[in-house]
Amino acid sequence: MFRIINNLKNLSLDISPVVTDTFNVISVRWRRNPRKPIWKGTAKSKIFRVPPRPNIPEEERLEITRLYNKYRTEVKSINNYLTSKYNVENQQEDDKDLKQKQFEADLAACMKLNDEWNAKQKILREARTAAELQDLIKLAQEKKLITLEKRSQRLKEAEEIVKEQKELSKHFILPEMLDAEIEKSLANPVDHNFALDKEGNRIIGRETRPPLDKKVEKIRQ
Amino acid sequence: MPYKYIGRTLDHKGKTLWEIIGNLKNCGIGRVIARNMFERYPEPTFMRILEVEAHPSPEKITMDDRRRVKVLVDYTFRAKRLPEPLIIDAISYKADYKLIPKDEEANYCKGNSIPMKLMPKMIELPPLLKELVIRDNIANNEPIDKDNEIEIAYKRGPFANFRPVKENEKPDVEVTLGVGEPITPSLYKGIDLKQSSNVRHNKSQ
Structure with missing residues (x-):
């Protein structure tokens, strides 16, 4: 840009010196002096003002749009051209071999560093895995002991149950004893019925009669 | 109310x-x-x-x-x-x-999109910039014609309905510097657009 401005100044010169230095030129447009700062907000007298909508005829709008699009495309093209021609970054990009070499050197350095880290990590990892294995073995042994304990406990409980059942089995009625037992029960019938008198005495047996009154006894006498 | x-x-x-x-x-x-x-x-x-x-x-x-x-x-x-x-x-x-x-x-949802328009790839530099480029070329002992035309920076994207031509293709429209071909010629009544652009073009050369 600087070169262009230089050239504009010295248009009468036949041949101008080629300058490749670049710097930004910032132009300030529409500066109104003195202007109200933007953070002051809308003026009191303008708060309720409703600006009318611009009424542009359709034909004119289309033409304005076309011209502006054309202008923007052309300016962008010129911008791109100047950037590609004078930008310092673009100048360096041309040396492809240098870039490739830089890339390879960087890659080699990265790989070396990576290998070092990997070697360090390998030692740490092996120590950690060995410790973890020991821990696991210890844990497994503890678990085994607990399981054996539980198993013996369960066996003891089962034996106790068997003992109890054996004790009970002495009173069982076996098939050989069945006839005798039936005879025995027929010979000794049990009457579970009972009645209650006014005093709350339980009189067992369906056929049992209450003790006779004295009066009744008297009459009988 | x-x-x-x-x-x-x-x-x-x-x-x-x-x-x-x-x-x-x-x-x-x-x-x-x-x-x-x-x-x-x-x-x-x-x-x-x-x-x-x-x-x-x-x-x-x-x-x-x-x-x-x-x-x-x-x-x-x-x-x-x-x-x-x-x-x-x-x-x-x-x-x-x-x-x-x-x-x-x-x-x-029925309807056809606008057909793809083929646009020229290069455009002539504006007169003053062209003069500067020519002077640069002379100073650097390069052919005078070098970089007298530049690539047009078109908008790209999925919705663009135009693209620059590739090799062995002919553009549908011509893009020149200046006002170009107006959509509504009635706005330019009494002005010879072609002549005015030609005058400018000749002056630059």
């Missing part, structure tokens, strides 16, 4: 996206939604909803704080369909959406 609105008029017309989607079965997946703003184009612009993700509602819904919704859509702009689905989130608050009824979908 009828309402009397005071203030600037709007271009938007319709509902916010949440107002439509929140009231539809299955959040309106598979339905077609259009924006009123894009109905100014003759070609159809619409979107088909693929996925919906709700945002929390603001504590008090006002005109300045409306509920948004994140929607994945199959987007078609001016009858050109985007190859990949588009996420609509930040613009979902705009009260400019409308739902297309199912029976009108086929009719609404």
Whole structure:
């Protein structure tokens, strides 16, 4: 840009010196002096003002749009051209071999560093895995002991149950004893019925009669 | 008393996206939604909803704080369909959406896009810059014709309906410096555009 401005100044010169230095030129447009700062907000007298909508005829709008699009495309093209021609970054990009070499050197350095880290990590990892294995073995042994304990406990409980059942089995009625037992029960019938008198005495047996009154006894006498 | 609105008029017309989607079965997946703003184009612009993700509602819904919704859509702009689905989130608050009824979908989505226009690849430099480039060339002992034409920076993207020509292709239109060919010649009544551009062209040389 600087070169262009230089050239504009010295248009009468036949041949101008080629300058490749670049710097930004910032132009300030529409500066109104003195202007109200933007953070002051809308003026009191303008708060309720409703600006009318611009009424542009359709034909004119289309033409304005076309011209502006054309202008923007052309300016962008010129911008791109100047950037590609004078930008310092673009100048360096041309040396492809240098870039490739830089890339390879960087890659080699990265790989070396990576290998070092990997070697360090390998030692740490092996120590950690060995410790973890020991821990696991210890844990497994503890678990085994607990399981054996539980198993013996369960066996003891089962034996106790068997003992109890054996004790009970002495009173069982076996098939050989069945006839005798039936005879025995027929010979000794049990009457579970009972009645209650006014005093709350339980009189067992369906056929049992209450003790006779004295009066009744008297009459009988 | 009828309402009397005071203030600037709007271009938007319709509902916010949440107002439509929140009231539809299955959040309106598979339905077609259009924006009123894009109905100014003759070609159809619409979107088909693929996925919906709700945002929390603001504590008090006002005109300045409306509920948004994140929607994945199959987007078609001016009858050109985007190859990949588009996420609509930040613009979902705009009260400019409308739902297309199912029976009108086929009719609404019908339409052809603008055919691709082939544009020239290079354009001549503006006169002053061209003069400077020529001087540079002379100073650096290079051919005078070098860089007298530059590549045009066209807008690229999925919706561009023009592209620069490739090799062995002829452009459909000619692009020159200056005013160019007007859409409405009636605005330039009494002005010979061709002659004026020629004069400028000759002067530069």
